[in-house]
Amino acid sequence: MSTASQPIETTRGAGASLPIFPIWLGILGIMLVIGLVSAAFVLIEGLEVTNLSNEVPWGLWITIDLAAIALGAGAFSLSAIAYILRVKSYERIARVAVFVGLTGYTSAMLALVMDIGRPDRFWHPTVYWNIHSVLWEITMCVIFYSMVLGIEFGPLVLESNLVKSRFKAGPRIAHQLHRLTPVVAIVGLGLSLLHQSSLGATYGVLVARPIWFKPSLPVMFIVSAVAAGAMFTLAMTVFYETLRRERVITLQLRNSVAAFGGLTMLAYLYLKLWDYLATTYYSHLPARIDDLNLLARTTPYSSSFWLVEVLLGALVPAVILLSPRLRRFDAWVIVAGVAGRGRDHRQPLERDALWVDRAAGLVAGRGGGLPHQQLSTRAGRVGRGDWRAGLCLDDVHAGVALPATLPG
């Protein structure tokens, strides 16, 4: 239909006359102001304003941090295709992906600084190393990977007319950086594989949280990040094309990236299916079943899993991107990218936190560390404040039950 840098044939008569780009910048500006005011509010007043509590110490916030990092997944996977596998046609979208990744990582780091209790100590992980902590590994990876993105993005800035006219050496430095690209892409690939997976491990290693505790989480995180990263990068590219009313990638590339994203999403669904079957259907770990039952009883957990996560978040975007008829339409590609992105694997955690919050502390940010009919009625009676005792009740039950089952 179109080739690179060609104007889009406008089919939306009325919309064509609107100055879409300035309007979009205006919207971004308003959101930026809201963000800055909120950030100041949090930094001055403290995390008290977030409504997080000792029952729900990690809530939606951490999900947003993690989701922003998944934006970067497009950067590493598409860069790897372009610069390591040397698929030339992908270079165009890899550049977009690097930019989207850079925004994702910087916003994640800024959000994390807001999310920790002592923003003034954000640098501590770089000095006080705990190599046994998944969170430490992620922090270091994210810092190094941001540098990688900077090196990958640098040439674009240095070669821009704005810089070139003021800084004569710019293009030369850009050229040198360009030559580093394959090496940088390999380093970036390694770093990304590490931390995109260990974001899942952050939850997966918590032996005390049976819903989260499973070895599949790191794998599902990396696969969903690759899928969502590619889909979101494509959506952003198409969105940009719509704003500027010109094509920047060829239809062929667009189809190729769409298929890549769609197929990876299907792979993710396959893993997800077996994760569900293995941990919920074919096996019965009492603590996990209790937690899931409690969530299902007190929250719309089951329906949100099937409708929002599986159907809307994964299946629908995959179908859109794999259907040659549907992916022709800009709007559908954007919808798919945003839906897939909104889904990726962080969502279940978000739901845990969110529903759990709604359940008035019944299951508490324990992400479902909890259980027991008896417990929930009791916790309901004593109210949120004393809920901590609830957790311990369970521990006592388990602690008491376990020795009874052990020989000797």
Add this chain to the structure above:
Amino acid sequence: MLIDLKKCIGCDYCVYACQAINDVPDDMRWNVHFVDKTETGNVFHITRPCMHCQDAPCVSVCPVVATYVREDGIVIMDYDRCIGCRYCQVACPYGARTFNWESRDGASGYQAQWGAAEVERRARGVVEKCTFCVHRIDRGLANGLVPGVDRAATPACVNICPVEARVFGDLKNPDSKISRLIATQPTFRLREDLGAEPNVYYIPPEGMSL
């Protein structure tokens, strides 16, 4: 520490003494009390300090080593190093950690009746937890006292207990009172299945068989 659930009467003295000495407000209690029932229907009281696990999940997840297991087995925090990420809070199986969501004005309110605060109040933005009154232990040991024997070197919750349900001492010393009790009495620990190796033992209440 050993807590005898046969003796505990649920008076909450240990809860309040802890809140006074360590200056802990009501919504951040380090040491909590709740009531439960055995399978045979016996009502019993149980209190839960930090378990001071030897393979503590909170310690291994901390990205900055702001919490660690001391040589003597006590798990403590470095409040000056904590960045407030709350990963330890999410990782603790026992809910033994609390976070300073806001800065606090004034004392916890228990000092008049239960004793003066002996440690500094923690700043906004860091996690805190039970220390087994480590300030008393360290000062006591420096002065040749024995924790668990000499009151000045013993945690506030242990000293205050009117029925002596709590026993404190050196688990590494086979001749200490606590070691002898554990060797001779049936005891259990909470969630041993998680492998954290908690250092708080419980003597089961009447009507509970191990």
